Amino acid sequence: MLIAALRKELLLQWRTRGQFMAVFVFGAAALLLFSFAIGPDASALRTFSAGFLWLGLLLSSTLTLAESFHAEMENRALEGLLLLPSDPRALYYAKAIANWLQLAILGVALVPVMVVLYDAGTMRLWTLLLVIALGTAGLSAPGTLYAAMTAQLKAKQTLLPLLLFPLIVPALLASVKATSYVILGDPMGQARPWIVLLGAFDLIYWSLCGLLYGRVVED
Amino acid sequence: MRKSNGHKGYGFIAFGAALLLFGSYRGLFIAPPEQYMRDVQRIMYVHVPTAWNWMLVVLFSLFCAIAFLFRNNMKWDSRLEAGLEVGALMAFLLCCQGSIWAKPTWGVWWDWDPRLTSTAVLLFATLGILALRNFVEDPMKRATWSAVATIIASVDLPIIYFSVKWWNSLHQEQSTPQTVSSPFHLPLRVNAFGVLFLVIGFIMLRTRIAAARLERDLAEPRTQIGEEARELA
Numbered sequence: 001m002l003i004a005a006l007r008k009e010l011l012l013q014w015r016t017r018g019q020f021m022a023v024f025v026f027g028a029a030a031l032l033l034f035s036f037a038i039g040p041d042a043s044a045l046r047t048f049s050a051g052f053l054w055l056g057l058l059l060s061s062t063l064t065l066a067e068s069f070h071a072e073m074e075n076r077a078l079e080g081l082l083l084l085p086s087d088p089r090a091l092y093y094a095k096a097i098a099n100w101l102q103l104a105i106l107g108v109a110l111v112p113v114m115v116v117l118y119d120a121g122t123m124r125l126w127t128l129l130l131v132i133a134l135g136t137a138g139l140s141a142p143g144t145l146y147a148a149m150t151a152q153l154k155a156k157q158t159l160l161p162l163l164l165f166p167l168i169v170p171a172l173l174a175s176v177k178a179t180s181y182v183i184l185g186d187p188m189g190q191a192r193p194w195i196v197l198l199g200a201f202d203l204i205y206w207s208l209c210g211l212l213y214g215r216v217v218e219d
Numbered sequence: 220m221r222k223s224n225g226h227k228g229y230g231f232i233a234f235g236a237a238l239l240l241f242g243s244y245r246g247l248f249i250a251p252p253e254q255y256m257r258d259v260q261r262i263m264y265v266h267v268p269t270a271w272n273w274m275l276v277v278l279f280s281l282f283c284a285i286a287f288l289f290r291n292n293m294k295w296d297s298r299l300e301a302g303l304e305v306g307a308l309m310a311f312l313l314c315c316q317g318s319i320w321a322k323p324t325w326g327v328w329w330d331w332d333p334r335l336t337s338t339a340v341l342l343f344a345t346l347g348i349l350a351l352r353n354f355v356e357d358p359m360k361r362a363t364w365s366a367v368a369t370i371i372a373s374v375d376l377p378i379i380y381f382s383v384k385w386w387n388s389l390h391q392e393q394s395t396p397q398t399v400s401s402p403f404h405l406p407l408r409v410n411a412f413g414v415l416f417l418v419i420g421f422i423m424l425r426t427r428i429a430a431a432r433l434e435r436d437l438a439e440p441r442t443q444i445g446e447e448a449r450e451l452a
Binding site (some may be wrong): 146152153159170173194215216 | 288340341343344346347348350351354355360363364366367368370371372374375378379381382383385386
């Protein structure tokens with residue numbers, strides 16, 4: 001069931017890939033604008049590059065997450081899906097994994113933009129990839145759950161960030177710290193505890209949100 | 220029965236206010252000034268009791284949320300609404316009192332200390348849940364969703380606390396009767412109970428209001444149809 005639901009989500013995302021491009025452009029534009037907030041100070045931009053990358057990703061994520069339940073809201077498709085003889089948790093995990101993949105790809109796509117704009121290159125690409133994967137997983141799990149609530153409401157574009165932003169503070173903090181160490185150099189191995197914290201955050205929210213999802217969509 | 224509860228709420232508030240007045244009088248005029256921070260330290264007599272009781276209110280909200288998800292009884296939703304609102308008020312007060320104390324002591328209004336930051340973050344999380352409640356019309360959905368959001372936010376509190384603690388720290392050791400010398404005990408304890416009774420009273424009254432609103436919401440469709448029927452007649 002999880003596989004079938006995941007296939008449906010990925011197919012949906014593939015068919016709306018134009019929207020993904022738009023979100024990527026939004027994220028890149030945000031990265032460009034952040035540099036105007038600091039001014040043309042190359043060393044300051046490099047210092048803050050990790051924070052800007054994650055803020056850009058966070059702002060973009062509210063767009064993709066809010067839209068991710070768009071198809072389910074049409075013609076009461078969500079109710080139809082819930083009538084299937086399967087666990088609603090499979091629907092949640094499929095949606096969350098699809099959102100995670102989308103955000104992770106977005107994060108990877110924004111890295112070259114960051115490198116060019118802020119001169120923030122790094123050779124530790126695998127660690128960076130790991131941090132992006134764990135960080136976007138932390139955004140996606142609670143984000144998907146809250147998107148399931150707010151998609152049914154009129155003020156979804158306002159409410160989703162309002163609910164999500166305070167919650168993901170630890171994930172944001174840990175991602176920014178770890179990315180920062182990857183970019184600026186990490187002689188003391190300080191990135192490691194932040195990556196562990198990020199992993200713990202993911203573990204807690206991927207299990208807790210899956211547990212609670214059934215109650216959110218029930219009628 | 221609800222009515223008698225309301226009267227009890229006023230009683231708790233009056234008793235709490237009296238304790239708070241007595242404790243604050245002792246704290247402001249009788250207790251000696253602190254050795255290094257002088258009179259600025261006296262804000263501790265309201266700050267620390269607010270912080271203790273805020274933790275209790277957060278636990279109370281979490282308990283109401285869990286109880287609602289297991290029992291599906293709307294009275295837990297009314298209590299949760301009261302707990303969230305009183306909790307938001309107290310978190311706001313904590314941030315204000317903290318800033319007032321921090322300016323003369325640390326020289327800044329705001330500091331990225333774990334307790335201050337997690338209080339502010341949880342304040343925003345609570346405000347988010349309260350905003351969500353405003354937009355959901357179906358009472359059952361509203362109750363379930365706010366219970367779910369409350370549980371998720373409460374689980375986050377310790378994680379926020381420890382992540383910010385690793386990130387940056389400056390807050391002084393938290394004050395308990397063990398870390399505070401004895402002349403400060405009486406006002407601190409009296410005020411802690413004063414705030415506790417105030418909070419209990421507020422939550423009781425607010426729960427009553429929430430329950431009354433819920434009753435009205437559930438009754439509304441009937442009266443609307445009644446009015447339309449009257450217009451047609």
